[in-house]
Amino acid sequence: MTKKALILIDYTYDFVAEDGKLTAGKLAQVISERIAQVTQEAFEQGDYIFFAIDSHDEADSFHPESRLFPPHNIKGTSGRQLYGPLADFYAEHQDDARVFWMDKRHYSAFSGTDLDIRLRERRVETLVLTGVLSDICVLHTAIDAYNLGYKIEIIASAIASITEEAHAFALNHLEHVLGATILP
Template sequence: MTKALISIDYTYDFVADKGKLTAGAPAQAISEAIAQVTQQAYDNGDYIFFAIDGHDEGDAFHPESNLFPPHNLRGTSGRDLYGPLGEFYQKHQENPRVFWLDKRHYSAFSGTDLDIRLRERRVDTLVLTGVLTDICVLHTAIDAYNLGYRIEVVKSAVASLNQENHQFALNHLQNVLGAIIIE
């Protein structure tokens, strides 16, 4: 079994109090856990992909422009990784097992070469972390499921805007997509 950890959108705009589309306290509460899980995956020799939302200012054609305020704009600090995860990336970004992947939509697979990169490395299991459990994490998991990957979600390293959405997503991940929820 070859694993890759997919760290989804754990950026300033989604986590910090002053972020443009922040999940606030629930996302901040997972800061240490997400850093620890990422370091553990790195120490285990797993691949690490930072799948990060990237938008262009004034892009009226992007469907999210009608749903959410501008966020994770290219060239802004809103796209910086939050907390210790940022330090991890700065330290290991030159390692051939660590990747930054710009994504345009909710899923880390939509419009990216993630599937190709995973298959080249014979990855069969994805460990998902990040925010938001019920949006980008869930959509990434749905695509992973449809592409035949095994899915693991680290419960202490994912968060949503509220507990109800978070729990719905965890239930869906486990009961509909067959994801293993790691406590």
């Protein structure tokens, strides 16, 4: 049986809440229950759960995102807190050996992290991606996963972006360029 890992990308206050610093707003809020449900189901199936969360230093003017976006997911702020019922899941299961939190500085959950090493140690072959933003961090994580040889599954009802057009572009690219399996 193929081992799977669920990668939850940036589903935090700053990306989801109405007053978040770089929010997808309603489009991200409507997936709140679904993302929590998918996470619980993956956990019950014995999958590994990785929370890949943006982490920025407010004074880091060298980071490329500082020229593109307003400051967001700043270390030590409430903007980095998980949004909605996903926060409850993490609070309940954070000490489980299958649940991991990893800070990331770039769009991809692989860039500058030990995610690939951790997945290979656990013999994970398939990654299930959820979170925000479909066309940025989810897509860049999927591109790196593709280049590293992982099978990719996307739960379409558990990812979102700032616009419907950006989301549709990402789903199309994920399926037709990266060969991801798109699940409802």
